[in-house]
Amino acid sequence: MFKFNNSWDELLAPEAEADYYKALRVFLKSEYLASGVPIYPEMNNIFNAFKYTDYNSVRAVIIGQDPYHGEGQAHGLCFSVRKGVEKPPSLVNIFKEIQSDLGITPPNHGELTQWAQNGVMLLNSVLTVRAGSAGSHRGKGWEIFTDKAISLLNERKEPIVFLLWGNYARAKKSLITNKHHLILESAHPSPLSAYNGFFGCKHFSKCNEFLRSLGKEEINWKID
Numbered sequence: 001m002f003k004f005n006n007s008w009d010e011l012l013a014p015e016a017e018a019d020y021y022k023a024l025r026v027f028l029k030s031e032y033l034a035s036g037v038p039i040y041p042e043m044n045n046i047f048n049a050f051k052y053t054d055y056n057s058v059r060a061v062i063i064g065q066d067p068y069h070g071e072g073q074a075h076g077l078c079f080s081v082r083k084g085v086e087k088p089p090s091l092v093n094i095f096k097e098i099q100s101d102l103g104i105t106p107p108n109h110g111e112l113t114q115w116a117q118n119g120v121m122l123l124n125s126v127l128t129v130r131a132g133s134a135g136s137h138r139g140k141g142w143e144i145f146t147d148k149a150i151s152l153l154n155e156r157k158e159p160i161v162f163l164l165w166g167n168y169a170r171a172k173k174s175l176i177t178n179k180h181h182l183i184l185e186s187a188h189p190s191p192l193s194a195y196n197g198f199f200g201c202k203h204f205s206k207c208n209e210f211l212r213s214l215g216k217e218e219i220n221w222k223i224d
Helices: 008-016 019-034 048-052 089-102 113-117 142-154 166-175 203-213
Strands: 060-064 120-124 161-165 182-186
Touching: 008 142, 019 142, 048 113, 048 120, 060 142, 060 166, 089 203, 113 120, 120 142, 142 166, 161 166, 161 203, 166 182, 182 203
Parallel strands: 060 120, 060 161, 161 182
Antiparallel strands: none
16 A cells, blocks of 8 residues: 555545556565565655655656666656765756756756655656666556556646656656646657757756746756
């Protein structure tokens, strides 16, 4: 069972009774307790994207694929790693774009918890992964759960900015149908694709311009 201690609890409660989620729980129990292989993130960090960013507090959503699969990296927020862990290349490129776009100097760490606590939901489509095996928990039910979360955000009357980087995230565009939301699309920040449209996308200033136009508080993209 999941418990977020915020609005997500009631909104996602029906998922806990769904057959797909019950099967997912059985699978995860086996993976974490009996597989003999490290599973990331730690169990108490799986739902951090929901715990840190209440449904009613979301101002922007960044969608990732699945967690980092290296030791000590994943902690439940897409693109983020704990302080003291080397910044992954995609995150380095995200910080480069923020610096180019807004003049913000990159932090000396890669933990994005401040963003999550300030209304940026950092949501992976798949919330767990086997060590050293990218995509190993895809197709087990997580996508149904997180697509439901995206659909619930789409239903919200307050406008949200959805930042969709790369083909995987852009495929979620079909879930975002309400015209009052802003969708920003670009290439993925990976070194393999960042020069194909992520660099120069100016998504961070565009996000704030949109929020400002609505009289909403801008997002502080600076991380201490």
